[in-house]
Amino acid sequence: MGNLTAVGIKKAGDGRHGDGGGLELHKSGDGGKWIWRYSFAGKRRQMGLGSYPAVSLAGARKERDRWALTISQGRDPITERAAAKAAAKAEMERHDPPLEQLALDVLEARKAGLRREGKSARWLSPLERHVFPKIGRKPVSTIHQADVKAALAPIWRTKHPTAEKAIQRLRIIFRQGKLMGFECDPFTIDAAQHMLGQVIHEAEPISATPWQELPGLFERLADRGSVASCLQFMALTVVRASGCRGARFDEIEGDVWTVPAERMKGQVGKVQDFRVPLSAAALDLVERRRALGGEFLFAGPRGKPVTDASLSKHMSDMGEEGRPHGFRTSFRTWVQDTDACPWEVSETILAHTIGGKVERAYARSDLLDRRRPVMEAWGQHVTGAQANVVPLRGLK
Known part of the structure; x- marks a missing residue:
């Protein structure tokens, strides 16, 4: 028998x-906690062992x-209990994983079909920032709409594109x-979206430098390093930043x-490899960059491609309101304003999909020869070699 009794505990004051046998009750008011002190391997x-009165004196002695x-x-009780809890948790998660773990498993299953296995697109980013901190550890079966x-309510209207991705x-x-x-149940997410309400979101178009002002910008970018040269290359080729930043001489x-x-x-x-006719x-820009050596046309200080x-x-520091991606809009507007070339040629230059699936199955040409003179004319305009060029009217 121990020193304590059920009646004695109720009358006892605060303290130990x-x-x-190493068992103690640390009492505070009408409650307390059971502590067992023991030695193992000389430590x-x-x-x-639980809180009082949820765990009675008899229950604490039994534990x-x-x-003991x-x-x-020959086994340590704390180590044994921790291992048992971990095993129980693992078994529970095997049948009912936390949201964050399920998300990682789903990404693992899908990443073969994602750009750079989901890393470049930051597939989980909206969830990591706005969802996981709040409900990422909840078992999926317990998540309610x-x-x-x-x-998502805090960003549903203020950052709606991000919330929509989430x-x-x-x-x-x-x-x-x-x-x-x-x-x-996927209906949980549908119901949550309904509860969040409708949002009328008008996407703001990416700022673009007017095509008439590109020659001046191109000149201001001259001889200002890899980043500026990459911007010049983007303006001349109207290829997206992801394509230009990693451009290699062997391509x-x-x-x-x-x-x-x-x-x-x-x-x-x-998507397939995309051929770009260079003006x-x-x-000339390629050869100037080639003289600097290396494998990439536009390498940063550590030899890696410049970043987005x-x-x-760089454009912001120059006081330029247009964005790098806006060069594509500059080109498209130039085509519209000058009636420069047929629609299908300009769309192919921008690597846009043309026609339906059946039409594309038969029309497989990338129009390289038709694009070549258009890009030459555009290059002359961008560099200021010839103002307001209107090429290829005869090809219509």
């Missing part, structure tokens, strides 16, 4: 009350005796989770630059 340890038996078997609504990702995760046999043969499919916009497996101005952020920052 020993029961023998003193203490182990919590003490159970773990573990010591007699109200939980999703509460997580909703889309969650819908995919819940749909895939259900197919994997977990207790989660250029003659006057044709072949952009690998992995740097083109679109789903993996649904005389673009080829550095391109936008």
